[in-house]
Amino acid sequence: MPSPTKDMLLDWYRQMVLIREFEETCHQLYLQKRITGVYLHLYSGHEASGVGSMAALRKSDHVITAYRDHGIALILGMDANAVMAEMMGKKTGSSGGKGGSMHLASAAHNFWGGYAIVGGHLPLAAGIALEARYRGKDAVTMTYVGDGATNNGYFHESLNMSAIWDLPVIWIIENNGYGMGTEVARASGQTELHRKAEAYGIKSFGRVDAQDALAVYKVASQAVAYARDNGPAVIEHVTYRYRGHGVSDKQYDSRDDMSAELRQWMDEREPIKILRDHILGAHGDVGAALTAHDEAARQIVAQAVEFAEASDLPRSRDELLGNTYVRSPRVYKTAASIGAGID
Numbered sequence: 001m002p003s004p005t006k007d008m009l010l011d012w013y014r015q016m017v018l019i020r021e022f023e024e025t026c027h028q029l030y031l032q033k034r035i036t037g038v039y040l041h042l043y044s045g046h047e048a049s050g051v052g053s054m055a056a057l058r059k060s061d062h063v064i065t066a067y068r069d070h071g072i073a074l075i076l077g078m079d080a081n082a083v084m085a086e087m088m089g090k091k092t093g094s095s096g097g098k099g100g101s102m103h104l105a106s107a108a109h110n111f112w113g114g115y116a117i118v119g120g121h122l123p124l125a126a127g128i129a130l131e132a133r134y135r136g137k138d139a140v141t142m143t144y145v146g147d148g149a150t151n152n153g154y155f156h157e158s159l160n161m162s163a164i165w166d167l168p169v170i171w172i173i174e175n176n177g178y179g180m181g182t183e184v185a186r187a188s189g190q191t192e193l194h195r196k197a198e199a200y201g202i203k204s205f206g207r208v209d210a211q212d213a214l215a216v217y218k219v220a221s222q223a224v225a226y227a228r229d230n231g232p233a234v235i236e237h238v239t240y241r242y243r244g245h246g247v248s249d250k251q252y253d254s255r256d257d258m259s260a261e262l263r264q265w266m267d268e269r270e271p272i273k274i275l276r277d278h279i280l281g282a283h284g285d286v287g288a289a290l291t292a293h294d295e296a297a298r299q300i301v302a303q304a305v306e307f308a309e310a311s312d313l314p315r316s317r318d319e320l321l322g323n324t325y326v327r328s329p330r331v332y333k334t335a336a337s338i339g340a341g342i343d
């Protein structure tokens with residue numbers, strides 16, 4: 001694995017501060033009812049998990065995740081304007097305003113969602129990887145799954161199938177300690193979640209400190225190389241949510257009533273600070289570049305909010321019903337046009 005260069009590290013920093021700014025802005029917008037909906041699941045605190053692992057991918061690889069998807073979309077380079085417009089249900093949104101926060105996706109970025117049903121995306125991940133294996137492509141599918149979802153039947157069926165068919169999937173378990181409000185030990189008989197791989201004969205790359213983007217990158221690079229040549233791999237990312245499960249978790253509205261546990265993860269395990277300290281330690285001359293990224297993130301997100309608020313809601317029949325259902329002959333046409341490889 002090549003060591004990350006100065007430019008790579010700065011780019012990771014750019015991605016991480018953009019995600020944090022985007023998420024914290026969404027939090028405020030939700031409290032002000034400028035973003036609505038039942039849930040809004042933020043990636044604040046998880047940034048190094050997504051950024052470090054996706055740095056190990058090629059453009060031709062695939063990514064799929066659950067509902068904590070905003071950060072993943074931004075890492076893949078989806079336009080912040082379109083993502084923010086999607087949060088607000090506007091027609092300029094990345095899913096035409098019909099998906100919302102939990103259903104971001106972009107075929108152009110090989111980003112297949114954004115799923116609200118816990119574990120529901122895992123069989124799809126296996127299917128995407130099957131297509132690559134069947135057609136002899138060397139693409140891998142990076143799949144993010146929560147700790148809580150590893151207790152769900154989809155997880156076990158999908159892991160098993162990936163093992164018997166040697167599917168090139170990297171199953172990244174984002175263990176943030178909780179499924180909604182339930183601690184891992186109350187929900188899972190096996191609390192070393194990466195060890196669930198053993199049951200299916202899948203190679204585990206163990207547990208990684210996912211507050212440290214460099215540590216994440218190192219292990220993800222090994223797992224991606226392994227998956228490309230051999231088959232499925234599991235990694236457990238140990239991370240933490242800096243906001244509640246969703247923004248309707250009232251205890252997280254204010255920073256004043258922060259738990260001691262949350263404070264400790266913020267004081268000692270802040271992923272952006274860990275990366276920043278590393279970059280400054282290794283490349284002392286980049287202070288101005290880091291500050292420029294902080295400022296750029298604020299501008300990009302402020303502009304995205306302006307863009308989203310100025311956009312219209314989908315109102316016409318086509319805008320409301322388009323891309324929702326297709327008749328069967330068109331399924332194939334649509335699948336072919338998005339490159340799903342169905343002839």
Ligand SMILES: Cc1ncc(C[n+]2csc(CCOP(=O)(O)OP(=O)(O)O)c2C)c(N)n1
Nearest residue numbers: 068116117118146147148149176178179180
């Ligand atoms: C099948 C199903 N059951 C229950 C829910 C409600 N639900 C939404 S998120 C969640 C917890 C999942 O926790 P985890 O997998 O650890 O992911 P995290 O939210 O921590 O990222 C639950 C139970 C759901 N969306 N789908």
Ligand SMILES: [Mg+2]
Nearest residue numbers: 146147178179
């Ligand atoms: Mg969790």
